[in-house]
Amino acid sequence: xxxxxxxxxxxxxxxxxxxxxxxxxxxxxxxxxxxxxxxxxxxxxxxxxxxxxxxxxxxxxxxxxxxxxxxxxxxxxxxxxxxxxxxxxxxxxxxxxxxxxxxxxxxxxxxxxxxxxxxxxxxxxxxxxxxxxxxxxx
Numbered sequence: 001x002x003x004x005x006x007x008x009x010x011x012x013x014x015x016x017x018x019x020x021x022x023x024x025x026x027x028x029x030x031x032x033x034x035x036x037x038x039x040x041x042x043x044x045x046x047x048x049x050x051x052x053x054x055x056x057x058x059x060x061x062x063x064x065x066x067x068x069x070x071x072x073x074x075x076x077x078x079x080x081x082x083x084x085x086x087x088x089x090x091x092x093x094x095x096x097x098x099x100x101x102x103x104x105x106x107x108x109x110x111x112x113x114x115x116x117x118x119x120x121x122x123x124x125x126x127x128x129x130x131x132x133x134x135x136x137x138x
Contacts, residue, residue, distance in 0.1 A: 007043060007046075008039055008042075008043055010039065010040065010043070020040075021043065021044055021047045022069055022070070022071070024036065024040065024044050024047075025044065025047050025048055025051060025069060025070065026070055026072065026075060028044065028048055028095075028114060028115075028116070029048075029051070029070070029075055029078065029079055029083060029116075030075065030078075032115060032116055032119050032120070033113055033114065033115030033116070033119075034113070034114060034115075035100075035111060035112070035113050036111070036112065036114065037104070037109045037110065037111060037112065038097070038099055038110045038111065038112040041097045041112040041113075041114040042097060044095075044114055045095045045097060045114065047069070048094065048095050048114070048116075049092070049094050049095060051066055051069060051070070051079060052079075052083065052084055052087055052094040052095075052116075053094075054066045054079075055079045055080050055083060055084025055087075056084050056087060056088065058080060058084070062080075063076055063080060066079060066080070082120075083116065086116075086118040086120075087118060090118075093117060094116060094117060094118075095114055095115065095116060095117065096114070096115055096116075096117050097112050097113070097114050098112060098113045098114075098115070099111075099112045100112055100113060
């Protein structure tokens with residue numbers, strides 16, 4: 001029986017799943033959002049939320065545990081110095097999953113976008129000017 005064995009297998013071995021979620025977590029922390037299938041996004045949410053929780057702890061042991069997953073010193077530094085402080089005082093819900101309307105063309109798999117809920121406002125949105133400035137140009 002499969003009692004208390006959480007998580008989807010996704011048709012992969014344990015080592016392949018582990019490597020896939022490590023790569024996806026690195027991409028999510030690097031870019032802030034990624035596009036993947038709905039099932040992978042739901043499973044990745046568990047990994048990403050635990051990484052942000054480690055970042056909120058902020059001690060040396062938490063850094064070492066995060067490094068075991070991310071395997072990149074610069075990404076661990078970004079997690080602890082840039083990403084985790086944005087979620088200070090928040091009790092969870094560090095990621096958001098949006099289901100996309102159109103499936104993937106090749107196999108008709110349902111797609112989704114997973115993103116961090118609090119993103120960098122200054123770096124994420126470029127300056128476009130006010131509405132009046134755009135009207136005067138036309």
